[in-house]
Amino acid sequence: MNARRRSADRTETIMQTALDLALEVGYAKLSMEAIAGRAGVGKDTIYRRWPSKGLLFLDSLLSLNQRALDYPDTGDVLADLRQQIHAAVDLLATPPWGPLYRALVGEAQHNPAVAAGLNDRFIQPQADKTVARLRAAQTKGQVSPDFDLELAMAVLSGPLYFQLLITQEPLTHEYVNRILDALFAGLDPRPRP
Amino acid sequence: MNARRRSADRTETIMQTALDLALEVGYAKLSMEAIAGRAGVGKDTIYRRWPSKGLLFLDSLLSLNQRALDYPDTGDVLADLRQQIHAAVDLLATPPWGPLYRALVGEAQHNPAVAAGLNDRFIQPQADKTVARLRAAQTKGQVSPDFDLELAMAVLSGPLYFQLLITQEPLTHEYVNRILDALFAGLDPRPRP
Numbered sequence: 599m600n601a602r603r604r605s606a607d608r609t610e611t612i613m614q615t616a617l618d619l620a621l622e623v624g625y626a627k628l629s630m631e632a633i634a635g636r637a638g639v640g641k642d643t644i645y646r647r648w649p650s651k652g653l654l655f656l657d658s659l660l661s662l663n664q665r666a667l668d669y670p671d672t673g674d675v676l677a678d679l680r681q682q683i684h685a686a687v688d689l690l691a692t693p694p695w696g697p698l699y700r701a702l703v704g705e706a707q708h709n710p711a712v713a714a715g716l717n718d719r720f721i722q723p724q725a726d727k728t729v730a731r732l733r734a735a736q737t738k739g740q741v742s743p744d745f746d747l748e749l750a751m752a753v754l755s756g757p758l759y760f761q762l763l764i765t766q767e768p769l770t771h772e773y774v775n776r777i778l779d780a781l782f783a784g785l786d787p788r789p790r791p
Numbered sequence: 792m793n794a795r796r797r798s799a800d801r802t803e804t805i806m807q808t809a810l811d812l813a814l815e816v817g818y819a820k821l822s823m824e825a826i827a828g829r830a831g832v833g834k835d836t837i838y839r840r841w842p843s844k845g846l847l848f849l850d851s852l853l854s855l856n857q858r859a860l861d862y863p864d865t866g867d868v869l870a871d872l873r874q875q876i877h878a879a880v881d882l883l884a885t886p887p888w889g890p891l892y893r894a895l896v897g898e899a900q901h902n903p904a905v906a907a908g909l910n911d912r913f914i915q916p917q918a919d920k921t922v923a924r925l926r927a928a929q930t931k932g933q934v935s936p937d938f939d940l941e942l943a944m945a946v947l948s949g950p951l952y953f954q955l956l957i958t959q960e961p962l963t964h965e966y967v968n969r970i971l972d973a974l975f976a977g978l979d980p981r982p983r984p
Contacts, residue, residue: 626901700900703956707897708819713959721957732978744976746969749950752958753973756949757942759957763896764914765945766906776939780946783937784977785925 612637612644613658620655621694625701628655652705652712659699660720663689669727675735676782679754682731683774686724686755691762691769700762725751753781805830805837806851813848814887818894821848845898845905852892853913856882862920868928869975872947875924876967879917879948884955884962893955918944946974 615637620628630651634641648654667689669682690699706713728750735741757777761769808830813821823844827834841847860882862875883892899906921943928934950970954962 704897704900706959707893707900707956717958739980741978742976742980744981745978746973749969749973752950752953752970756951756953757945758949759953760945760949763900763956764952765910766899776942777945780939780942781974782977782979783935784975784979785934785938786975786977787932787935788937788981 608637608639608643609647610661612639612647612654613661616654616658617662620658620698625655625698625705630654650709650711652702652709653715655698655702656712656715656719659690659695659702662695663720667724667727669731671731671734673738675731675740676778678731680775680778683754683758683778684771687758687769687771687774691758696762696769700766703759703763721751724755728754754778757781801830801832801836802840803854805832805840805847806854809847809851810855813851813891818848818891818898823847843902843904845895845902846908848891848895849905849908849912852883852888852895855888856913860917860920862924864924864927866931868924868933869971871924873968873971876947876951876971877964880951880962880964880967884951889955889962893959896952896956914944917948921947947971950974 612633616628616633619632619636623632628651630641630644633654634644637644644654648657667682667686670678672678689695702712702716706716729747732741732745732747732750736743736745736747758769758774761767761773767773805826809821809826812825812829816825821844823834823837826847827837830837837847841850860875860879863871865871882888895905895909899909922940925934925938925940925943929936929938929940951962951967954960954966960966
């Protein structure tokens with residue numbers, strides 16, 4: 599086993615330990631000391647790679663996202679959005695990871711490095727995929743040519759973050775479906791054809 | 792000056808002191824000790840009314856909302872929404888209070904009492920007003936009869952919370968206007984009349 603391989607294994611072990619411990623004690627009580635101790639590495643080893651608990655936990659949580667939350671393209675844009683958003687919600691907005699993702703977003707409110715990491719490593723790539731999927735649909739006439747694609751991520755995921763972070767009510771598939779229907783319908787009274 | 796009046800004055804003083812100090816040191820470094828000291832009251836006096844810093848700061852921030860963020864009803868629902876949301880954004884999403892409101896929402900991610908207080912004292916009343924204004928517009932045919940009014944608050948304010956809490960980009964009037972236009976347009980390609 600070469601050095602690069604050993605380092606990758608160690609990274610994996612540290613992130614898995616962070617996830618295990620977070621499930622046991624919650625985000626607030628998670629500590630770099632406890633992670634180092636259980637992972638069998640020195641604290642310095644962790645701090646060399648992750649300057650803070652928030653950044654380590656961000657990486658750990660994103661490492662769960664194996665399928666990279668890609669959008670399918672079956673030709674039915676509403677069905678594809680529904681499927682992708684259900685997967686995102688199942689991963690990050692429901693137990694066991696939902697409460698920990700909420701805590702991480704909470705940390706991003708006073709820790710600019712965590713906020714930047716969250717955007718660079720997760721939000722922006724997801725936003726790019728969302729725009730690409732909607733642009734393909736717009737080209738085929740399945741999305742209104744008037745819809746401002748730049749706002750796609752805010753409009754589609756904003757109501758879900760509102761449910762996750764503000765009302766803190768359960769984020770079910772049914773809720774996602776209702777939001778999507780409302781966003782497709784729009785507020786304007788539709789002229790009768 | 793009777794006892795009730797004195798108590799109201801003291802409440803006012805404590806909340807004003809919490810706001811002043813928060814502007815000076817930020818939310819993270821705000822302490823009940825420092826507030827008590829500067830307000831010239833005992834810590835017990837504060838804790839009797841507010842069991843935590845988060846709840847005191849929530850009340851203090853909401854006390855700024857003198858105009859209660861009511862919706863005008865000029866007959867033009869889009870203009871009315873725009874005006875009310877601009878006022879909300881000016882109060883809670885831009886400096887000086889924006890960063891402190893962000894911190895408070897951050898606190899609500901690990902403090903259930905703050906989350907409940909935020910919903911009971913601010914979000915739910917605003918949601919009720921939003922639904923009432925949109926229901927009046929729906930009755931007049933200015934909002935699509937298909938639009939699910941129960942989702943109004945999530946759909947209208949979700950994209951703004953996304954900007955405030957996730958991307959943390961400036962929340963300008965222009966951004967609000969673009970979001971409103973996108974929500975009125977909807978994603979569905981509109982049939983030509």
